[in-house]
Amino acid sequence: MTLAFDGDRLLAAVDVARTALVEDGQSPGRHLESTPEGEWAVAHYFEADLSGYRGWQWCVVVAGAPGSDETTVSEIVLLPGEGSLLAPDWVPWNERVAAGDLSPGDVLAAEPGDHRLVPNQIDTGDEFRFDDDRTDPDDIGQIAGEVGLGRRRLLSPEGRDETAQRWHDGQYGPHSDMAAAAAFNCVTCGFYLPLAGALRPAFGVCANEYSADGHVVAADYGCGAHSDVAAPRGEGSPAYDAFDDGALEIVPATANAGGDPTS
Structure with missing residues (x-):
């Protein structure tokens, strides 16, 4: 069998x-x-x-x-498995690097032809020499820093637009869940520090330590920690639950052994 x-x-x-x-x-x-x-x-x-x-x-x-x-x-x-003994297709390092990959000690150089950057004027140290005492070199130096003097390359229009789009679509943009639930926008908040330059109308930095502290936020982003948010009314939550008189059991009085119901 x-x-x-x-x-x-x-x-x-x-x-x-x-x-x-x-x-x-x-x-x-x-x-x-x-x-x-x-x-x-x-x-x-x-x-x-x-x-x-x-x-x-x-x-x-x-x-x-x-x-x-x-x-x-x-x-x-x-x-x-299938293909495991073959080397994967080569991908250049600049195409493999993603946001968040940079760690302490790493060096990430922008390519000479990076479309996000354009050549800039170089500060030789000779531009702001004054013979009079009426002009403060620090004031001029601050202006020079804002316009980019001293940096070899600056953001190109394409680089600026890509950055603005990334910030707008990100965690601190107007379409995030936090912004959708907020009653006010950042542009009207006292903790909002506008950026300088072309991005000033659209972005700033949050200075509220209880919110997006130190992060770039869109002007039309918002959260519940806006400087104009009114505090809740009332005295807050009670320390103890309210006593419910309706829960008392009413017991009729009965006469004592001496016959006096009040004794």
Whole structure:
């Protein structure tokens, strides 16, 4: 007599295979597939999140026997997946770097032809020499700094527009959840410090330590900490819950042993 093999049971033994990997000290990812291997075995494949093994997979082979309901783990092996032995397509570093990648000690140079920057006048130190005592060099120096003297490159119109769009669409822009729930805009807030230059009408810096302190915010952004927000009325929350007289149980007076109900 020939006993039929229950292949569906081995194909469904995903938990058995995953448990074997965990007990072996591994951290398998999602289950990828189950593949029959011969008449009495099935191979289960899992993602392998291992440093240096991009695209590799864990393979766990489970087996059974005719007339038995037991599932046996036969083998655990790490195998390369499709394309894992090939180097990925080369991507230049300036296309791989993303916002937030810069860490202390890193150097990130702007390319000479960066479209976000344009050449600027260079301060040689000879522009502001005065023979009289009526002009304060510090005042002139402040103006020079605002117009960009002393910096080799400045924001180009394209760079400025990209920055403005990024800020406008970001966390502190007018379309954020915080701004949608606010009653007032930042441009009318006492904590709002407008930027200098061409971005002044649209952006500023928040000086409220309880809100977006130190962040660039859109003029039409807003939050609940606006300087004109009125304080809630009333004396605040009570220290104790109100006493409910309606919860008292009224008990009729009864005469005492002496017959005097008031004694």
